Amino acid sequence: MNDRHLIVLNVNGEDHEALVEPRKTLLDVLRHDLGLTGAHAGCEHGVCGACTVLVDGEPVRACLVFAVQAEAADIRTVESLGRDGELSDLQEAFREHHGLQCGFCTPGFLMLAEGFLAQQPDAGREEIREALSANLCRCTGYQTIVDAVAATAARRLDTERETAP
C-alpha cells in the first residue's frame, strides 16, 4: 500500500509533480499535494459533485479518479476561471444571480457548467437544469444556479452572434 509513484499532473496548464500512493484520489492530490483547494469533498462517493473538475474538457468527479490515472490528461480546476483577478462571465453571473450562499458547492457547479456549456452552448433552461442535477447544493434551492448558467449561455450566444461575420 505504501509504495509511492512519482507522477506529473498537468493542471491549469502547468505541470506539477507529486509523489503519491496509487490509492490516492485526484481530489486529494489536487487539494492537499498541490494546494488547489477550490475543488471540495462533499461525499467522496461520486454523488454530490462538489469535487467536479474538467479532465480533457469533460466534467469529472475528482473523488472517483485516482491521481495516477490522470497523468497525461489536461486538468482544469476552478482556480483556472477568471483572469488577472477578474471573475469570468460565469462567475460574474453566479454573483449577479445570487447563485451561491455558503459557496461550498460552487466550484463544482462552476466546473460542471463550464464543461457543459462548452459542449452544449445553445442549451435551453430545462436542459441546463437537467445537466445541473448532477450536483448537489444544500443552500440555494438551485433556481439561482440555473438562472446564472442560463444567463451565461444567453450572453455567450449573443456575443458570438455579434462577433460573427
Added chain:
Amino acid sequence: MSDAAPQFDGRGGRWVGASVPRREDPRLLTGRGRFVDDIQLPGTLHASFVRSTVAHARITGIDLSATLAVDGVVAAYTAADLDLGDIVALLDRPPEEFAPTAMPILAREKVRFVGEPVALVVARDPYLAEDGAELAVVDYEPLPAIVSEETALAENAPLVHEEAPGNVLLDVSMFDTPGVDEAFADASGCVVEVVTRSGRQNALPLETRGVIASWDDHDDQLLVQMCTQVPHQVRTALARSLRVPERTVRVTVPDMGGGFGQKCVVGREEIAVAAAARRLNRPVKWIEDRREALTAGFLAREQRYRTRAAFDADGRITALDVDIVCDMGAYSCYPFTAGIEPLMASAEMPSVYQVPAYRVRARAITSNKAPTAPYRGVSRPQYVMAIERVMERAARELGVDPLDIRRRNLITRFPYTGVNGITYDPGTYRESLDLAEATLRDEGWYELRDSAAAEGRHIGIGFCCFSERTGYGSEAFAKRKMTVVPGFDISEIRMDTTGSVVVTSGTVNHGQSHETTLAQIVADRLGLHVDQVKLRQGDTERIAYGWGTFASRSVTIGGSAVALAATRLGELLCRIAAHLLDTSPDNVRLDGDGGVVQIDDPGRRASFEEIADVAYLRSHLLPKDVEPTLTATASFDVPGDGTFSNATHAVVVEADPGTGGVTILRYACVEDCGVVIHPKVVDGQCRGGIAQGIAGALFEEVTYADNGEPSAASFIDYLVPTATEIPDITVSHLETPCAFTENGAKGAGEGGTIGAPAAVLNAINDALRHTGVELDTTPVHPQTVLAALDAAADREMSVPS
C-alpha cells in the same frame, strides 16, 4: 421583486433594502474560500474514529494493538486514555419532567447507536488513520435495540440510559387551560383527530463537520479551527471537558459550508480531536466523511403528533388537545438538550390561529439512533403540519373551503396574546394568505386542477399558513428553563485612522451573507460606504461572548447589536466633531457621507478621516473628557416573547398514477420578515429553506432496521433532491417592520423549511381527494401515492353502475 431593487453606491441613499453584490462572493467563486479542510498546518496529523457497528451493547473489550502496529499511526485512544469530562446538557426542571443524561466524548462501557465513536486513531495521513481504525477490535455484548416509539415506551423496555426511566428524557405538560374538556363535549361543529408523523432527517450541510486543533505555545492556548455555528459554546464545553480555563482555548470559524442547525450544538468528535492535539502537541485534523455525517451526524425531526381539535358550527376552533412524542435518539445535545423539539412544539403549537383552550403533553424519548440537534425550523415544520392537517380535516368534515376555515381562525388583530401566553408581533397572517390564493387563482391553477381531473390527471393545490418565532431573546429561551440560556449578542465597532470600521459580531456566517447584510446595516447607521465596513466574526478571542447563528437570530439580534454599536460610535464621532467645529454636540449630525456636519451651518463639516486623525494621531486635540479610542460596544437582546415572521406557502402538485411520483408544478411563497435588508439574500434563504422542506416532504428519511442499523449510509440511500426535483419558486414580500429590533427585521432563515412540508402534503391530499385517502406522514413515498390511487381505482371498479 428583488430584481427591481436599486443597485446604488450608498451615497445619499440607504444600503438597507438594496441587493448589493455580496462581499463574500469573490473568494468563494474563485476557489479561494478557506474551509476547515483547506487549512494546512505544518506537521498536521489526521484523525479517524473507530465507530460502533452495533446499536446497543456493552463494550467488553477494546484491542488497539493492530491499529498501533500500522506504519504511520501515531496514537490511538479510548475513553479511558483520554479521560475527558462528559458533555451534559441540562434543563432546570424537576426530575419528573427531565432526566439529565451524559454524553461521553468517547463511548465508555456502553454504545448507544451505530456510529458512536469508541476510539480515536491519529496518523500521519488520513488514509493511514482509516487503515488503523479499521483494524481496531471492539468486543460487544449486544443489548436489545430501541428503535421506535413503541419499543422505547413499552413496559419493561431495556433502558438506553439508566438515568432515564422508561426511556423518557423529557415529559412536560406545558399547558392545560380551563375549558378543554367542555369544548370537546360541546363541539357544535366537529371534533377531529389527526395523527401526523415526520421522518428522521439529516440537516445535511454539504460541508461535513471538521476541525483542526493545534497547541500554540506562544499563546499558551489551544487553537481550535472548526466548522461550528456556535464557537463560544464550543469553547465553554471544550474547556469544561478538558478541565482548563476558557482562556486557554480559542475557537475560530473559517468559511463554512452550511450548518442548518446541525452545527449549532457541540459534537464529541471535535473535543476528542482537540484533546489529542493537546496531548501530542501537534496539529490534529478531522474531517467527517459523508458516511459518518449520515449515520453519526446529528439528525432531527422524527416526531409524532396526535392532535384533537374541537370546532363550533361556524368552523371556529374551540379547543386543541395535543400529544407529542419526539424521538431524540441516543443523547441529549449541548447546549439545547433533548427538550429542544418537544418544548418548541408545545409552546408554539397553536400557530397562527386563535385557540381559546389548549392542552398539550410533549415527550422526548431516547432510542438507539444517532442523536438529534436543532434543524432549521426546529419542530415548527412538524407542529405546523399537524395544525394545518387539522384545518384541512375539519374543512372536509364541515364541508367548508379549506382557506375559509383558516380565515375564520387566523389571528388578525395585534398585539394578540395567545392561550400559550405568547404575545405575537404584528404580522400579515391574513394578507399573506389572500395574496397567495389570488396568485394561484389569477394564474388559472384552480381551473387547471378541475379540468385535469376530468382527464384522469391528479392535480392538487395545497396551502400552509404559519408564523415563526425568530428573534428569540434570553427571556424567551429562559421560559424553556434551559440552564444555558442563549439570547443576546455583543458587537464591537472600531474605526481606524482612515475612517473605515471593523465590526465584530457573535453570529457566524455560513451562507447567510452576514459580511454583506451586517455591513449594510452599519453603513447606513454611520453613513459609510459598505466597502468601508469589515465584519469579523467566528473568533472567541475577538468577541467577549457570542451566541452564534441559529433560530434566524443573526439579523434580528446580531444585526441589532451591530446597529447599536454603530449608533454609539456615531455619537462619539459627533461629540469629537462638535469639539473640533467649536459648536455644541446638539448642533451636529452624521451627514450620511462619511462625516459630521454642523446643523446650523452645513458648510462646516468634519470628515471621519479628520476625526480619526485627531483621535489617534493628535489626541491632544480631543475634548478633555473623551478617551483616545474610536470604539463602541453594544449588547442587544430581544425583550419579551421575541419577534415573529410569517408566511403563506401555496403549492400545486401532480401525482403520477403510473409511478406514484409527485411533481411540483407551482410554488409560491408570500412572506413577511419585517424590513428586508437584502432582497436577494432573503429570497435565497426562502428558496433554500423551501428546498429542504420539500426534501422532508417527499424524499429524505433515515430509517432504522429493527436491530438499529441505519438505512442511509450514503447518498445512494439518502435521497437529496437535485435541480430537477426542486421547482422555481416565487417569493413575494410583505413588510411589517418589527418594533423590537433595531433595524425592523424579523429573521428569515427558517421560514421556507417550516412551510413546505405542510403545503406539499396538503397539495398531495388535494390531488388524491377523490380516493378517500388522506396522508398525514412525511416523506410521502411514491408507493404510498400508488396505493392510494390503486385503492381508489378498485373502489370505482367495484361500484355497480
